[in-house]
Amino acid sequence: xxxLSPNFSMEEFxxxxxxxxxxxxxxxxxERFQDAAxxxxxxxxxxxxxxQERALKIESNEYNDLLVVLVFIKGLFDYVQLCKLxxxxxxxxxxxxxxxxxxxxxxxxxxxxxxxxxxRGEAIDLVFRSLSKLEEFxxxxxxxxxxxxxxxxxxxxxxxxxxxxxxxxxxxxxxxYEGAICTCRPINPxxxxxxxxxxxxxxxxxxxxxxxxENPDKSVTTMxxxxxxxxxxxxxxxxxxxxxx
Amino acid sequence: MSIQADxxxxxxxxxxxxxxxxxxxxxxxCLPQAVEYLREGSDLVDSTESITLSKLxxxxxxxxxxSYDLGLDTKLTELRGLDIYVGCIWIRDxxxxxxxxxxxxxxxxxxxxxxxxxxxxxxxxxxxxxxDEKISAEIEFNGDxxxxxxxxxxxxxx
Numbered sequence: 048x049x050x051l052s053p054n055f056s057m058e059e060f061x062x063x064x065x066x067x068x069x070x071x072x073x074x075x076x077x078e079r080f081q082d083a084a085x086x087x088x089x090x091x092x093x094x095x096x097x098x099q100e101r102a103l104k105i106e107s108n109e110y111n112d113l114l115v116v117l118v119f120i121k122g123l124f125d126y127v128q129l130c131k132l133x134x135x136x137x138x139x140x141x142x143x144x145x146x147x148x149x150x151x152x153x154x155x156x157x158x159x160x161x162x163x164x165x166x167r168g169e170a171i172d173l174v175f176r177s178l179s180k181l182e183e184f185x186x187x188x189x190x191x192x193x194x195x196x197x198x199x200x201x202x203x204x205x206x207x208x209x210x211x212x213x214x215x216x217x218x219x220x221x222x223x224y225e226g227a228i229c230t231c232r233p234i235n236p237x238x239x240x241x242x243x244x245x246x247x248x249x250x251x252x253x254x255x256x257x258x259x260x261e262n263p264d265k266s267v268t269t270m271x272x273x274x275x276x277x278x279x280x281x282x283x284x285x286x287x288x289x290x291x292x
Numbered sequence: 293m294s295i296q297a298d299x300x301x302x303x304x305x306x307x308x309x310x311x312x313x314x315x316x317x318x319x320x321x322c323l324p325q326a327v328e329y330l331r332e333g334s335d336l337v338d339s340t341e342s343i344t345l346s347k348l349x350x351x352x353x354x355x356x357x358x359s360y361d362l363g364l365d366t367k368l369t370e371l372r373g374l375d376i377y378v379g380c381i382w383i384r385d386x387x388x389x390x391x392x393x394x395x396x397x398x399x400x401x402x403x404x405x406x407x408x409x410x411x412x413x414x415x416x417x418x419x420x421x422x423x424d425e426k427i428s429a430e431i432e433f434n435g436d437x438x439x440x441x442x443x444x445x446x447x448x449x450x
Binding site for chain 2: 198212248
């Protein structure tokens with residue numbers, strides 16, 4: 048594993064990012080998927096600990112730039128996984144592959160939309176074009192889809208940045224604060240309904256027709272996840288960090 | 293604000309235990325939906341979007357209060373559909389309208405970026421109240437986000 052230089056600087060980081068993305072692009076064009084995945088993994092591992100511990104000698108607001116780039120590289124990693132999943136000629140005949148690729152597509156798009164605020168260039172354009180084509184494929188093959196959408200009520204919420212009543216502080220959800228994304232951490236959450244919608248907030252909660260089981264009384268049963276704990280920066284968090292909304 | 297509008301507003305919020313003097317210093321209130329039908333001790337439920345909107349208004353130096361600022365004990369709700377619930381936006385000072393419209397437009401504009409091709413547009417659910425000496429209006433809106441933006445932009449021009 049690469050080690051961070053003791054004289055870490057944002058200039059070095061930017062240069063390393065540029066080199067990594069250039070190499071990634073070449074590997075993807077040559078369909079060297081495993082090499083491309085390893086490259087992303089190695090990049091993230093190089094910076095993860097220093098980022099998590101805020102141990103780098105940079106300004107506190109530069110952690111925001113670091114976060115955006117790390118999420119971008121993770122998005123590229125997701126895309127490699129997606130390419131691997133869909134590389135076989137008949138992947139769309141395999142239900143597990145169809146569902147896994149859908150989830151990976153959602154993860155990849157969400158991370159790249161987040162990072163596109165400051166990451167631009169040939170690589171991100173290529174991925175967005177490719178994701179759009181894959182979404183078209185899903186639309187034509189499986190339709191626009193139906194989704195479950197849970198309503199969640201909670202007794203209150205705490206700001207993930209300052210840990211006070213979410214209503215009381217000035218941190219805005221989705222905003223970046225010294226490398227952290229502001230979210231509302233629910234207190235005693237409970238589901239109060241489950242809706243069937245065609246415009247979900249989280250498209251991962253898709254109902255696949257092959258998972259529906261018709262009962263003798265004509266009712267339908269399905270087993271499926273109704274809430275995903277995904278967050279664009281989840282790979283940078285400790286497993287002990289509470290999930291947020 | 294006109295005396296009549298002030299009396300109505302303070303009467304409604306008074307039922308929830310809000311001190312009428314506490315309201316006076318604010319240009320805009322971001323409150324739970326259907327707040328006027330509730331009584332003290334009722335289950336008040338803020339949407340996370342309503343709270344976010346109040347924070348964005350404060351960032352732009354609008355004197356804005358949410359349930360916390362008025363001392364209301366509320367629950368929070370998060371709906372996982374694409375629809376946007378901004379609660380009750382109560383504009384008490386017409387001078388704040390342009391800023392409210394600009395911030396709402398930006399907030400909703402960010403929200404309605406279509407996630408993928410073929411997806412339907414999101415809808416917005418809002419109660420808009422304007423009570424000052426120039427205008428007194430109430431709009432309950434449940435519909436297309438772009439139509440809502442047109443409605444509120446119209447308010448700015450009045």
